[in-house]
């Protein structure tokens with residue numbers, strides 16, 4: 001089953017469960033989810049107000065066809 005998930009975060013979230021900080025993916029593109037692997041840099045070229053799709057490896061951003069907003 002596939003899902004369409006709208007994520008607007010473009011950077012990881014830093015957590016510090018111990019002495020060593022951990023960066024958790026918030027963009028949804030990491031191949032090492034839940035840890036950030038740097039794929040969020042793909043979001044740098046996104047334009048505000050445009051929805052993008054990515055391939056299965058979190059690369060190749062393309063503007064998506066307009067869709068209705070998700071139901072709450």
Ligand code: FES
Nearest residue numbers: 012025036039040
């Ligand atoms: S925040 Fe998702 S890969 Fe870095």
